[in-house]
Amino acid sequence: MRSVLAGxxxxxxxxxxxxxxxxxxxxxxxxxxxxxxxxxxxxxQGESIADSPTQYARDIMAFVEEKVEEGWTDEQILDxxxxxxxxxRLDPRFSGGAVLLWLLPxxxxxxxxxxxxxxxxxxxxxxxxxxxMSEPDE
Amino acid sequence: xxxxxxNMTAWLGLGAVLTALGGAAALAWRxxxxxxxxxxxxxxxxxxxxxxMLGGAAAAMALLEIGLLTNDFSISYxxxxxxxxxxxxxxxxxxxxxxxxxxxxxxxxxxxxxxxxxxxxxxxxxxxxxxxxxxxGLLGVFWFGLMATAANPFAVCTSAAEAGCSLSSWAxxxxxxxxxxxxxxxPLLQNHILMAVHPPVLYLGYVGFSVPxxxxxxxxxxxxxxxxxxxxxxxWTLAAWGFLxxxxxxxxxxxxxxxxxxxYWAWDPVENASFIPWLLATAFIHSSVVQARRGVxxxxxxxxxxxxxxxxxxxxxxxxSGVIASVHSFTQSxxxxxxLGFLAVVLIGALALFALRVHLIGSAPRLDSLASRxxxxxxxxxxxxxxxFVVLSGTLLPLGIEAVxxxxxxxxxxxxxxxxxxxxxxLILTMGIGPVTPFRVARPEVMRRRLxxxxxxxxxxxxxxxxxxxRNRHLVLVTLLGVFAAAAILRHLAVSVSARRRASGxxxxxxxxxxxxxxPGYWGGQLSHMGVAVLAAGIAVSANLSLSGALDLAPGxxxxxxxxxxxxxxxxxxxxxxxxxxxxxxEVFRGGRPAxxxxxxxxxxxxxxxxxxxxxxxxxxxxxLYVSITRLDEEGLHADVWSYPLQWMVWxxxxxxxxxxxxxxxxSRRRAGRGGAGRGGxxxxxxxxxxxxxxxxxxxxxxxxxxDRA
Numbered sequence: 012m013r014s015v016l017a018g019x020x021x022x023x024x025x026x027x028x029x030x031x032x033x034x035x036x037x038x039x040x041x042x043x044x045x046x047x048x049x050x051x052x053x054x055x056q057g058e059s060i061a062d063s064p065t066q067y068a069r070d071i072m073a074f075v076e077e078k079v080e081e082g083w084t085d086e087q088i089l090d091x092x093x094x095x096x097x098x099x100r101l102d103p104r105f106s107g108g109a110v111l112l113w114l115l116p117x118x119x120x121x122x123x124x125x126x127x128x129x130x131x132x133x134x135x136x137x138x139x140x141x142x143x144m145s146e147p148d149e
Numbered sequence: 150x151x152x153x154x155x156n157m158t159a160w161l162g163l164g165a166v167l168t169a170l171g172g173a174a175a176l177a178w179r180x181x182x183x184x185x186x187x188x189x190x191x192x193x194x195x196x197x198x199x200x201x202m203l204g205g206a207a208a209a210m211a212l213l214e215i216g217l218l219t220n221d222f223s224i225s226y227x228x229x230x231x232x233x234x235x236x237x238x239x240x241x242x243x244x245x246x247x248x249x250x251x252x253x254x255x256x257x258x259x260x261x262x263x264x265x266x267x268x269x270x271x272x273x274x275x276x277x278x279x280x281x282x283x284x285x286g287l288l289g290v291f292w293f294g295l296m297a298t299a300a301n302p303f304a305v306c307t308s309a310a311e312a313g314c315s316l317s318s319w320a321x322x323x324x325x326x327x328x329x330x331x332x333x334x335x336p337l338l339q340n341h342i343l344m345a346v347h348p349p350v351l352y353l354g355y356v357g358f359s360v361p362x363x364x365x366x367x368x369x370x371x372x373x374x375x376x377x378x379x380x381x382x383x384x385w386t387l388a389a390w391g392f393l394x395x396x397x398x399x400x401x402x403x404x405x406x407x408x409x410x411x412x413y414w415a416w417d418p419v420e421n422a423s424f425i426p427w428l429l430a431t432a433f434i435h436s437s438v439v440q441a442r443r444g445v446x447x448x449x450x451x452x453x454x455x456x457x458x459x460x461x462x463x464x465x466x467x468x469x470s471g472v473i474a475s476v477h478s479f480t481q482s483x484x485x486x487x488x489l490g491f492l493a494v495v496l497i498g499a500l501a502l503f504a505l506r507v508h509l510i511g512s513a514p515r516l517d518s519l520a521s522r523x524x525x526x527x528x529x530x531x532x533x534x535x536x537x538f539v540v541l542s543g544t545l546l547p548l549g550i551e552a553v554x555x556x557x558x559x560x561x562x563x564x565x566x567x568x569x570x571x572x573x574x575x576l577i578l579t580m581g582i583g584p585v586t587p588f589r590v591a592r593p594e595v596m597r598r599r600l601x602x603x604x605x606x607x608x609x610x611x612x613x614x615x616x617x618x619x620r621n622r623h624l625v626l627v628t629l630l631g632v633f634a635a636a637a638i639l640r641h642l643a644v645s646v647s648a649r650r651r652a653s654g655x656x657x658x659x660x661x662x663x664x665x666x667x668x669p670g671y672w673g674g675q676l677s678h679m680g681v682a683v684l685a686a687g688i689a690v691s692a693n694l695s696l697s698g699a700l701d702l703a704p705g706x707x708x709x710x711x712x713x714x715x716x717x718x719x720x721x722x723x724x725x726x727x728x729x730x731x732x733x734x735x736e737v738f739r740g741g742r743p744a745x746x747x748x749x750x751x752x753x754x755x756x757x758x759x760x761x762x763x764x765x766x767x768x769x770x771x772x773x774l775y776v777s778i779t780r781l782d783e784e785g786l787h788a789d790v791w792s793y794p795l796q797w798m799v800w801x802x803x804x805x806x807x808x809x810x811x812x813x814x815x816x817s818r819r820r821a822g823r824g825g826a827g828r829g830g831x832x833x834x835x836x837x838x839x840x841x842x843x844x845x846x847x848x849x850x851x852x853x854x855x856x857d858r859a
Binding site for chain 1: 409410411412415527531534535538539542543546547550556557558559560561562563564567568604605608609611612614615616619620621622625626629697762777779789
């Protein structure tokens, strides 16, 4: 009886959490602010226009705000700016050399998984097969 | 008549640097037989060189500080980075605020660690002591050699500029032409007291990784069988890792308090440069346990130790060469190519040595099952390595692409966040499951018993967040995973304590203290894990529940923001010895009651860079109110405001994480001291034992096997 109740409570809690996760948004951020954080401030050093206090960054933020109000999509705004200032996006598009940025870590992860899997699959060690430099402590 | 000028600081300084260089060279020479595998080197042969190296390095740092305190502008470093009348703390901090001085500090820390390695390895007669000291001596030759040549902190100013120095000479006998006053340090570096603390702590971390690297190289070079390098390397990595963690947290705090952009971490290349060695060292701290306990991952551990050290050199190169445009790249000089060359030598040399020896490192037994502690460690290492790789490629690839194609590729926060969030979630999950998983094979019913209650608690907490705060995906996920990890650890502690009480009849407090002290490596690790859970929650709250806005107020006007009422009372200004401060007086109310008076400022140090925006932060348990001026004129105040709920969790979590390492080291040292065992050779400081679990009925299968303490 007690375990049934505990299971029920757990299930309800899990349901609430799942509902929160599935229907939830990332952060309820302002679209202009979110876009600004994806655009590099061209005159700063490694800051986004949303973070930078410089006038130049503020001007671009104002431009972004204007275009958002005019109904441009995020991609339209980013493309427009990218054409004017190369490399202005902080999350580079999936093209050209930037592809490497996405592929390399993925490849590294895959390589690691294969390596780890081979470790798990390897036949049990054969007695007398070379003396290990590191002796297991057990 | 050409007189030989008596520039005392320059003469003595160069003498100190050369003394340290000589000591380092002698140390390398005397340790060489051990490094080449021709037998151990007695502690007596290395003692003198270690002392010379330490004495020279300490004298160099002291002379630079004395020069700064006495306004000796005949030294061009001092002329360029100091100004008379600067506050004492920033005068002292100028000793490491720029390139040459930072290398002096680096040298001092390296010499200190070398002396410490001598004490804990050579004196007790650790078999790898000679080789380790030889490698540290070689590293010393590089750094002190750099000080004597390309980055001489004691160069004489031979032609004064209006402020600072326009020409300088390496030779201490040059005729000095000191400027009337110095140029002063970079304004950003003298704007907050944390700048005096953050670099030394960070350096203790960075330079500390030289020691495990040296131990690893000594072990490979001598082709010694056995894993006796591991315990010592782990202990040193743990110490350096603790400092690096604290240094990174202090740096983030500094960025938050000084830079005025309203954040603390920007995935800036220089931040990344400190994060990559942190990730790799974290991986090593975990994987070394697996090798000590189960004999697997032995070659991987060498790779991690070499990689961590190389990452610190890479980080120094990125910071100090100015190759990456970054808010932190304060200095640019010819040192860049030299550091790059050093990095290449280290990487090629160490990896070639590794390749020559890898056949000796032996094939360890395979894992019994992925569902085991070592399996969890494997997953943890995979995640950390991929994380490090992501940060590395995001930092370096833009440079490569630009070099090859000339096209600028911006890589910033969105890219890193996209990778970091899922990797961090997986890591926190592993953090909850791994530490309570038995070695070898974890039976499902054991895991169920250990994880069901934590899971229920986590679900309850996450459900509360969903209902009370909202359906914010990141917040719910962080709560679920963080509370799960914390609850799993605390449950394990509670169960272990009560098992111990049943067995020994001790009181709850005494049982807990004894239990924790019996295995400080494990429980220190769990303390760090709790810190990471708090840190993750703090980051998620601050990122997802923060509010931002803009103030536009004439004197006397009032605005409300995020539950605060703010009244702009008016501007103020004052002239200080090294700067002019202009700011706004802002009275803050909360719930109708006065809460604080904030003074966001613009500090003008008179340089070309213009005034430095200095934010004002009102911190409470509830969270921070952060105000940063954008414009201040007769008409009024224009400022950005942010509200960061629970921001203290980020700092507290970070410091708890760092303190876990401190606890492990101090408590295991105490154990070793009481047990009468030498701290060197067999001393398994830092707790490679890890995780003597006292789950009732399961104790036998996980009883620690490492008992070669004495």
